[in-house]
Amino acid sequence: MHTGTVQSELFTRLVQIGRRQGAEDEEPETLYDRHGVLVVRVGDVVVKAHQADRDHGDAFRDRVRLAGSLPDLILGPLGPPLSVDGRTVTLAMFGEPVDPSSELPWEEGARLLAGLHSAPVPADVPAWGRPTRVARLVSRLEDGPAEDAVRRAFATLPAWIRGEEDEPPGRGRRLIHGDWHLGQMVRAPGGRWRLIDIEDLGMGDPAWDLARPAALYSGGVLSPDEWERFLGAYREAGGPAVPAQGDPWAALDVPARSLAIQIAATCVISAGREDRALDGAEQAMVDACVRISAAGDAA
Numbered sequence: 269m270h271t272g273t274v275q276s277e278l279f280t281r282l283v284q285i286g287r288r289q290g291a292e293d294e295e296p297e298t299l300y301d302r303h304g305v306l307v308v309r310v311g312d313v314v315v316k317a318h319q320a321d322r323d324h325g326d327a328f329r330d331r332v333r334l335a336g337s338l339p340d341l342i343l344g345p346l347g348p349p350l351s352v353d354g355r356t357v358t359l360a361m362f363g364e365p366v367d368p369s370s371e372l373p374w375e376e377g378a379r380l381l382a383g384l385h386s387a388p389v390p391a392d393v394p395a396w397g398r399p400t401r402v403a404r405l406v407s408r409l410e411d412g413p414a415e416d417a418v419r420r421a422f423a424t425l426p427a428w429i430r431g432e433e434d435e436p437p438g439r440g441r442r443l444i445h446g447d448w449h450l451g452q453m454v455r456a457p458g459g460r461w462r463l464i465d466i467e468d469l470g471m472g473d474p475a476w477d478l479a480r481p482a483a484l485y486s487g488g489v490l491s492p493d494e495w496e497r498f499l500g501a502y503r504e505a506g507g508p509a510v511p512a513q514g515d516p517w518a519a520l521d522v523p524a525r526s527l528a529i530q531i532a533a534t535c536v537i538s539a540g541r542e543d544r545a546l547d548g549a550e551q552a553m554v555d556a557c558v559r560i561s562a563a564g565d566a567a
Contacts, residue, residue: 277353279298281353303319309362312361312457313360318358319467327394328356335469337390341383342384342463363457375501376461378497385443389442395470406422414536414546415536418557440475442509444471445463446467446477473509475519475523478524480527
C-alpha cells in the first residue's frame with residue numbers, strides 16, 4: 269500500500285480516537301508528520317502515533333508511568349499506550365509550543381530540567397541508554413568535504429559513544445529527559461511550562477540534557493547571552509549536571525561535542541536530500557566539527 273494512503277488511514281484513526289475524548293465537533297490539525305511520527309490535535313487532545321521501529325514495550329510503559337508521577341514537570345500521556353493497527357499511540361492534553369518569534373524560554377527550560385534532575389529516582393526506572401543517534405546519523409553520511417569533516421570529528425569521541433565499547437559504569441544516576449531542546453516544551457493548561465515527549469525519559473547522566481544548547485553555543489549558533497541565561501538559571505535552580513560555580517565544561521565537553529556532531533550530520537544529510545547548499549547556521553555546525561577534530565589531533 270502506498271505510504272500516503274497508509275498515513276491517511278492512520279490520520280483518520282487518530283482523529284477518531286481524539287474525538288472519542290469529547291472533541292466530536294473540533295476540526296483536526298496535523299501538528300507533526302516526520303520521521304515516522306504522526307501527531308494530530310483534536311480540540312484539547314493530542315493523539316500521537318509513535319515511530320514504528322522503536323521499542324514501545326515494558327520500558328516505554330514504565331516511562332509513561334514515570335511521566336505521570338511528575339505532573340509539575342511533564343505533560344505526559346493521559347493513560348497507558350494504545351495499540352492501533354500495529355502502532356503505539358498515546359494521548360495527551362494539548363499545550364502551546366514555544367513561539368520562535370517571541371523571547372525564548374531558556375530560563376523556564378533550565379528550571380524544568382533542574383527539577384527533573386533533582387527528583388527522586390524510582391527503583392524501577394528504565395535506563396536512558398547510550399547516545400546512539402550520533403553514530404546512526406554519521407553512518408548515513410555520503411561522500412563530500414562536509415561529510416568528511418563530520419566523520420573526522422566523530423572519530424574523536426569516546427569509543428563507547430561510537431558503539432565500539434560498553435558504556436562505562438556509574439555514569440550518572442539521575443532522571444533525565446534524554447532528548448531535550450526547546451521543541452520539547454509546551455505551555456500546559458493554566459500557562460505553566462512543561463516537558464513533553466518521553467521516549468527517552470529515564471535514568472542517566474544529566475549533562476546530556478544540557479548538551480544541545482551547549483553544542484549550539486560552542487558552534488556560535490546560540491548567543492553567549494542566551495547560553496548564560498540558560499546555564500545561570502539551571503545553576504540557580506540547583507541543577508546537578510554541572511558545578512554550582514566555575515567551569516562547566518568538564519561535565520559538558522563530551523555531550524556537547526557529541527551533539528554538535530549529531531546536529532552537523534543532520535544538517536548535512538538534510539541539505540543533501542534537498543540538493544541545496546548548507547545555510548549559515550548549518551555551516552557553523554560543520555565548522556564546529558572542524559575545530560573538534562583539530563583539537564583532537566592536537567591533544
